[in-house]
Amino acid sequence: MARAIILMADSLGVGAAPDAEKFGDVGSNTLAHLLEAYKADTGNALPLPNLTKLGLVDACESAGKKACQVAERQPPEAAWGYAKELSSGKDTPSGHWEMAGVPVLFDWGYFPNTTPCFPQAFIDELCKRASIPGILGNCYASGTTILEQLGEEHVKTGMPICYTSVDSVFQIAAHEQSFGLDKLYQVCDIARALLDEMNIGRVIARPFIGTSSADFIRTGNRRDYSVLPPAPTLLDKLAEDGGEVISIGKIADIYAHQGITQKHKAPGLMNLLDKTSEVIDEAPDHSLIFTNLVDFDEKFGHRRKPVGYAEALKQFDDYLPTILNKLGANDLLIITADHGCDPTAPGNDHTREYVPVLAYTPGMKNTPLGERQSFADIGQTLAQWFNLSALEYGEGFITSLNKA
Ligand SMILES: O=P(O)(O)O[C@H]1O[C@H](CO)[C@@H](O)[C@H]1O
Numbered sequence: 001m002a003r004a005i006i007l008m009a010d011s012l013g014v015g016a017a018p019d020a021e022k023f024g025d026v027g028s029n030t031l032a033h034l035l036e037a038y039k040a041d042t043g044n045a046l047p048l049p050n051l052t053k054l055g056l057v058d059a060c061e062s063a064g065k066k067a068c069q070v071a072e073r074q075p076p077e078a079a080w081g082y083a084k085e086l087s088s089g090k091d092t093p094s095g096h097w098e099m100a101g102v103p104v105l106f107d108w109g110y111f112p113n114t115t116p117c118f119p120q121a122f123i124d125e126l127c128k129r130a131s132i133p134g135i136l137g138n139c140y141a142s143g144t145t146i147l148e149q150l151g152e153e154h155v156k157t158g159m160p161i162c163y164t165s166v167d168s169v170f171q172i173a174a175h176e177q178s179f180g181l182d183k184l185y186q187v188c189d190i191a192r193a194l195l196d197e198m199n200i201g202r203v204i205a206r207p208f209i210g211t212s213s214a215d216f217i218r219t220g221n222r223r224d225y226s227v228l229p230p231a232p233t234l235l236d237k238l239a240e241d242g243g244e245v246i247s248i249g250k251i252a253d254i255y256a257h258q259g260i261t262q263k264h265k266a267p268g269l270m271n272l273l274d275k276t277s278e279v280i281d282e283a284p285d286h287s288l289i290f291t292n293l294v295d296f297d298e299k300f301g302h303r304r305k306p307v308g309y310a311e312a313l314k315q316f317d318d319y320l321p322t323i324l325n326k327l328g329a330n331d332l333l334i335i336t337a338d339h340g341c342d343p344t345a346p347g348n349d350h351t352r353e354y355v356p357v358l359a360y361t362p363g364m365k366n367t368p369l370g371e372r373q374s375f376a377d378i379g380q381t382l383a384q385w386f387n388l389s390a391l392e393y394g395e396g397f398i399t400s401l402n403k404a
């Protein structure tokens, strides 16, 4: 019997995808550009010895056709490649569902980039059902900037701040104490029900605390309300087969709680890694431990902070031996991403990029996997690893997982 661990580095793209032009993302490369920015800022190339050994830098250089400014270069001792996305969007659910074998081939509903951006009838109904006096925002925004602009007015008026982006999302920010966390979750539930017919992928609760625009800060109580994946994913198959599917971080929310048998939340990168490490100690055979490392995206990618992104990646790299040392012969570690979010690109949205596909089981030798045609190759490989029937999408690379 086997186990697998996916460390899903949210937004760690490795070079513009072949269809990046459609998204205005030509030339994007999250990893290469944050490494460049780090070197420019500090004068030193960043060492990422463990990720380099797992093939991340080779994957990036092959995908992005661009040298990476990384120190302590060494050859991989893992299977490594890079995958393009079949799904029509570059959002988080599309990336996650595709890597679990279910690409999103339809178009999500999006709000127009106008102010106001939400249909008045929807807002009227939301206010009526939720008993709120109105909403603030009603525009495209960065979630941290809009708190500075409208947070104080929200506290005064009790009107939640509603905003969107190029993603198919309806985000609601509200103060945890003055508005109340439960009330925010209730408003999100109502919005979720109303937005199904507009085909909006996610409603996101964005609670924050603080006393003024100078110190408002979002908390770890974010909650994502996703629609159901359009078909059963690898997670459903494994759970139906009697396996454990253990969500760490926002994985359960992203899969709309489908096919999940255990959930753990933890605030911040280090706590998420600690929780993952703890769960590896306990998880039985036939378990998938699936961790989303959201900080890369939320704290650095969208905030366009390449140096902070690099430092967080270094923390991840430093932590990896703790996880690698726990892996047994029947454990497969996958490291990947769901989209890019190049912190040097204009705007503050995701970027359409290749994602790394790194696979490691103890004793592996350097195994290039090349360009993969879909993130679903990960799900298909895991279906093989767990002896499940084949998924509809994806080409498995189980036969490439040779040992040295
Ligand atoms: O600016 P914040 O609130 O972090 O929003 C970002 O987070 C959302 C979900 O990933 C994206 O749609 C993006 O707009």
Ligand SMILES: [Mn+2]
Residues within 6 Å of the ligand: 010, 011, 091, 092, 297, 338, 339
């Ligand atoms: Mn994401």
Ligand SMILES: [Mn+2]
Residues within 6 Å of the ligand: 092, 297, 298, 302, 341, 350
């Ligand atoms: Mn994001």
